[in-house]
Amino acid sequence: MSSARRPAPPRPTSRDVARSAGVSQATVSLVLGGKWRGRVSETTAGRVRESARELGYRPNLAARSLRLGDTRTALLVVPALTNEFFARVYTGAAAVAAEHGFGVVLYPSPDGTGPARDPFASARASLDGVIASSMASDALGALRGTGLPLVMLDSDPGDTGVAARVNLDIADGMRQVTGHLLDLGHRRFVHLASAVDTWTFAVRARALGGVLAGVPGATLRTVTAPLDVRAATAAAEAVLAEPGPPPTAIVCDDDILAAGACKAVRRRGLRVPDDISVTGFDDLALATAVEPELTTVRLPAEQVGRRGMTALLAVLDGRPAEGGDLPVRLVSRGSTAPAARP
Amino acid sequence: MSSARRPAPPRPTSRDVARSAGVSQATVSLVLGGKWRGRVSETTAGRVRESARELGYRPNLAARSLRLGDTRTALLVVPALTNEFFARVYTGAAAVAAEHGFGVVLYPSPDGTGPARDPFASARASLDGVIASSMASDALGALRGTGLPLVMLDSDPGDTGVAARVNLDIADGMRQVTGHLLDLGHRRFVHLASAVDTWTFAVRARALGGVLAGVPGATLRTVTAPLDVRAATAAAEAVLAEPGPPPTAIVCDDDILAAGACKAVRRRGLRVPDDISVTGFDDLALATAVEPELTTVRLPAEQVGRRGMTALLAVLDGRPAEGGDLPVRLVSRGSTAPAARP
DNA sequence: ACTCCGACGTTATACGTAAAACCCCGGACG
DNA sequence: CGTCCGGGGTTTTACGTATAACGTCGGAGT
Known part of the structure; x- marks a missing residue:
């Protein structure tokens, strides 16, 4: 409540780290990028890492994306998060994504309720791939038109142009x-x-x-x-x-x-x-x-999310995507009993 | 299933639009950015917009973020999306964000269950602001240390360093x-x-x-x-x-x-x-x-999300943030009845 | 003694956008 | 007739990163 406007804390850049460690910016990038075998000495690398930690350096993802051309972000299209099933799918997908440094952004699909808008108007426009649950086919067409790798969840095997499919049995x-x-x-x-x-x-x-x-x-x-x-x-x-x-x-x-x-x-x-x-x-x-x-x-809702994200990451990596069917299991409880003798 | 790897469809840039419209890249940026009163003629602007639409141009958000220094992304920290209440908070927040061209990324807070990790390790590292529901105070400290504008939901009025607070009564x-x-x-x-x-x-x-x-x-x-x-x-x-x-x-x-x-x-x-x-x-x-x-x-869960995001956007805009208390209402149904006479 | 090479770095460049600074030209004004 | 002005653009630059291309230097090989 007290502080109205901080003057924006300037985040340290790789150049700041370089200055602090007494090396060039390129060296910082090499060391922190992990690809420096035989390019930078062990002692220099240590100095760089030390400076980075001291300054609390975090790479600017926007700059990285711009340079690399990828965004490390996937879009998950689901009907509604208030449906526990899809909340669990998200949880699984987000967990796998996080393990690989990816982010997940959500788009509640135009599915009867809600205004049917372009997924890329509301969601981040720059995405590496899409995971979509079963949805109206027109929206599916819009998605396919983007050329982004598309993983479908629990959807019609007849749909084409899909990189991988994760279905429940x-x-x-x-x-x-x-x-x-x-x-x-x-x-x-x-x-x-x-x-x-x-x-x-x-x-x-x-x-x-x-x-x-x-x-x-x-x-x-x-x-x-x-x-x-x-x-x-x-x-x-x-x-x-x-x-x-x-x-x-x-x-x-x-x-x-x-x-x-x-x-x-x-x-x-x-x-x-x-x-x-x-x-x-x-x-x-x-x-x-x-x-x-x-x-x-x-x-296995979380599994659906996990498998979906795993498949998408595989596709993005150029590896063959493995979709597959997930088994389901009857759970017998109190709402069923032998039919009454007529 | 048929097409394994497309050669990556190259998205058109503002320079492509410029070439197509016969103007410079700067003009495209001015026109599409909306700030061209008295800088570009109406006819030229029309030509630019036409070309942009024909090519299906979408600005590269990474480049925009890099240039502008903001990310148009907010982080929402909630205990668990599988809790319907928080799913609804997200829905409200995401709706308001989308209206302003913002994205929302989620971080399931370290709240007893789940590993307590740095929010900025798993979520996108570049954020404009944070909305957080009541959480462990140590995690709150980590969040405050980032210097990002922080809006708290349903949290202790005693917490300091908060830009705005949206509470339920x-x-x-x-x-x-x-x-x-x-x-x-x-x-x-x-x-x-x-x-x-x-x-x-x-x-x-x-x-x-x-x-x-x-x-x-x-x-x-x-x-x-x-x-x-x-x-x-x-x-x-x-x-x-x-x-x-x-x-x-x-x-x-x-x-x-x-x-x-x-x-x-x-x-x-x-x-x-x-x-x-x-x-x-x-x-x-x-x-x-x-x-x-x-x-x-x-x-009013959605309202909590809406108000929270509205407050955050206000802060980011330099305007005074309005938090406030939201009223709640008793709903009397069948699980309560007069106490039995002893 | 000269070359070559590998270890260890550095310099330079590109990604796409926004916007500051600049430039040109035709008319108004003194 | 020279000067200023503003409409309508263009050129240039910076954002932070990853990496290709380029140096340097000491020692091993011939």
């Missing part, structure tokens, strides 16, 4: 869920699906439908809702109010939807899991906060 | 909660507090204690737990197992703790809110996902 997760419920004797299913139309959700629907198609007597009713507890509750309540025999299992695309479904079941005077089983997806913190705790599919 | 929120419960007839309180020792939580304890000190017959038992559902459940269960008359209200520092407390109450064979009322804090998505929905205090 969503289909397998959905098959595990469905198998779990079938084993419990369930036959009448409702699929509470996300209203967002991206690959990751389309896969869920396909996997669920595929499995049930092979089960005689199985029925499937699909409804959609935005990723929001209140909306999910309303959607689920509506489907439960329909005439005919009620479902015995509600399969949700997401834990948030599942929490809403549970509330809807109880509002209809029924119990979870005794009357109706409910399953989620993602295994967010939410899944163990509600009661009963949700049977769900655990997604 | 946490004490008032806690008084609202306590008053609400007292009105409902509650007298035996448990405070389920966060184990994290920062100002924002210390204020809660002081406010609660302060109010109850003036109420004859009121009792208060305090226990702490990390911000984690499972740990909160365990802590609450332990306190409920203690001998003597059980509490009729559990006041929690956070919605996450409250969710855990609810589970603990039910595990003891009691009901929320019939036997014991529970209150949260923050009004996260979680608060309406659990059942009963949590009575809690709504915090």
